[in-house]
Amino acid sequence: MNILAFGPNGSGKGTQGAIVKKKYGLDHIESGAIFREHIKGGTELGLKAKEYIDEGNLVPDDLTIPMVLETLANSKENGWLLDGFPRSLAQAEALDKALTESGMKLDYVIEIVLDRDIAKERIMGRRLCANDNNHPNHIAFDAIKPVEKDGELVCRVCGGELSARADDQDEAAINKRHNIYYDDVTGTMAAVNYFKNNTDAKIISIDGSKGIKEISEELISQLP
Numbered sequence: 620m621n622i623l624a625f626g627p628n629g630s631g632k633g634t635q636g637a638i639v640k641k642k643y644g645l646d647h648i649e650s651g652a653i654f655r656e657h658i659k660g661g662t663e664l665g666l667k668a669k670e671y672i673d674e675g676n677l678v679p680d681d682l683t684i685p686m687v688l689e690t691l692a693n694s695k696e697n698g699w700l701l702d703g704f705p706r707s708l709a710q711a712e713a714l715d716k717a718l719t720e721s722g723m724k725l726d727y728v729i730e731i732v733l734d735r736d737i738a739k740e741r742i743m744g745r746r747l748c749a750n751d752n753n754h755p756n757h758i759a760f761d762a763i764k765p766v767e768k769d770g771e772l773v774c775r776v777c778g779g780e781l782s783a784r785a786d787d788q789d790e791a792a793i794n795k796r797h798n799i800y801y802d803d804v805t806g807t808m809a810a811v812n813y814f815k816n817n818t819d820a821k822i823i824s825i826d827g828s829k830g831i832k833e834i835s836e837e838l839i840s841q842l843p
């Protein structure tokens with residue numbers, strides 16, 4: 620079973636991908652990891668990609684697509700779940716073509732649908748516990764809201780000190796990523812629509828405003 624997973628930053632796509640991967644024994648392939656693997660392995664494509672990355676530029680599609688394809692072709696027998704790629708309409712078209720040419724079938728496209736403002740709130744509201752990374756705290760969710768102690772917000776599980784990841788508070792960076800994701804002309808939403816309208820893959824659209832457990836249950840109920 621081969622799956623593409625879409626969802627904006629803040630939609631919990633990574634978490635859901637991990638749940639699906641585990642249940643079906645798939646390879647969870649994340650686009651950033653593909654670059655890292657090729658660069659670490661010193662492949663020809665990896666070396667070329669590194670030049671772009673080192674200069675702070677986007678790796679062009681004619682390098683990215685073959686890297687993605689190679690990784691997919693080497694994946695587990697049970698199939699793969701590709702996450703974070705394609706990000707644009709052009710990449711979607713190229714990936715579709717490359718999959719067809721290589722005889723690989725795309726079975727499902729998972730789309731986690733979430734309003735842009737909520738996605739941003741979800742990213743910015745995450746808090747880390749100084750004592751344990753596995754103590755979830757979030758200022759926008761009642762179920763895991765930090766508690767107040769001496770006028771400070773502390774971990775709701777252990778009372779530990781809380782902090783926010785710098786990345787999560789970088790509004791400009793979040794906006795930049797969301798600009799690409801929510802662009803339905805040439806961006807990621809256009810890629811999602813491409814798969815909806817031009818391929819035989821089954822589309823599973825899930826309301827991302829629900830909780831992690833509800834989303835994963837709904838998702839799995841729609842997979843075989």
Ligand SMILES: [Zn+2]
Pocket residue numbers: 748749750751754774775776777778779
């Ligand atoms: Zn804690």
